[in-house]
Amino acid sequence: MLLEGKVVAVTGGSRGIGRAVALACAREGADVVLNFLVSGAADGSANPGQEVIDAIRGMGRRAIAAEGDVADPATGTAIVTGAVEAFGKLDVLVSNAGICPFHTFLDMPLDIMRRTVEVNLFGTFYVVQAAANQMVRQGRGGSIIGVSSVSALVGGAQQTHYTPTKAGIHSLMQSCAIALGPYGIRCNSVLPGTIGTDINKEDLSDPAKREYFSKRIPLGRLGEPDDLGGPVVFLASDMAQYVNGAALLVDGGLFVNLQ
Numbered sequence: 001m002l003l004e005g006k007v008v009a010v011t012g013g014s015r016g017i018g019r020a021v022a023l024a025c026a027r028e029g030a031d032v033v034l035n036f037l038v039s040g041a042a043d044g045s046a047n048p049g050q051e052v053i054d055a056i057r058g059m060g061r062r063a064i065a066a067e068g069d070v071a072d073p074a075t076g077t078a079i080v081t082g083a084v085e086a087f088g089k090l091d092v093l094v095s096n097a098g099i100c101p102f103h104t105f106l107d108m109p110l111d112i113m114r115r116t117v118e119v120n121l122f123g124t125f126y127v128v129q130a131a132a133n134q135m136v137r138q139g140r141g142g143s144i145i146g147v148s149s150v151s152a153l154v155g156g157a158q159q160t161h162y163t164p165t166k167a168g169i170h171s172l173m174q175s176c177a178i179a180l181g182p183y184g185i186r187c188n189s190v191l192p193g194t195i196g197t198d199i200n201k202e203d204l205s206d207p208a209k210r211e212y213f214s215k216r217i218p219l220g221r222l223g224e225p226d227d228l229g230g231p232v233v234f235l236a237s238d239m240a241q242y243v244n245g246a247a248l249l250v251d252g253g254l255f256v257n258l259q
């Protein structure tokens with residue numbers, strides 16, 4: 001129980017990596033504030049965010065939803081207010097919400113570029129700033145984890161709008177490690193490799209691409225959302241009490257395999 005008694009907020013927690021991270025934190029004893037964007041499918045079918053909340057409650061932990069667009073600064077405030085009202089505090093923030101609408105560079109519509117930066121980079125900034133102010137008020141330190149990407153370190157022809165945001169998150173966590181270290185707030189990033197989720201479902205539906213990645217990744221398989229659970233729990237926990245400003249690759253060895 002590495003996170004017993006801790007309150008963890010996860011943005012983009014209804015699906016993919018955020019969902020897996022939220023469940024992993026709850027399994028380690030945390031109560032969870034779950035942010036996501038939609039409040040249910042238009043056809044009235046199940047709300048994936050609510051399913052995650054129900055699963056966490058099923059483990060005997062407490063969980064609340066803090067729905068909202070992270071590109072709106074008010075969402076960061078609402079996440080913090082929700083944590084304080086429901087659980088009295090916020091110990092850990094996992095800023096995970098992100099989008100990657102694959103597109104070629106030469107004809108990139110500016111609204112796609114703008115939205116990607118607003119959600120991924122501004123969104124992270126807003127939520128991190130709101131959480132950090134609460135942690136400073138509490139006076140007991142904390143842990144902030146930015147979900148960056150291996151794309152912070154390499155380019156992508158269809159991701160010219162996305163890779164700068166992921167490099168930005170990596171850099172933001174480094175600067176925040178310095179700005180917030182004196183308050184005992186540790187700031188780190190995780191850099192996932194290629195993880196099979198909705199964000200890249202269409203891209204990875206190409207068998208040639210799947211085969212390329214499987215061959216290129218030394219561990220021999222694409223990543224799964226659960227692969228992020230352990231690394232994030234570690235960074236969130238007191239096991240990582242002296243880890244600040246780090247960037248943890250979680251990519252099966254993809255980045256170092258330059259062949």
Ligand code: NAP
Nearest residue numbers: 012014015016017037038069070097098149195197198199
């Ligand atoms: P995903 O399956 O598409 O899930 C994205 C999550 O973010 C969903 O919960 C979604 O909520 C939420 N979200 C999207 N826009 C939002 C907004 N404006 N405000 C609040 N929540 C929002 O994607 P994923 O693969 O798990 O990606 C999660 C993070 O990991 C992203 O930051 C991504 O860049 C990063 N990452 C992913 C990979 C990969 O290979 N999958 C690799 C490196 C980094 P709704 O369900 O409500 O839409």
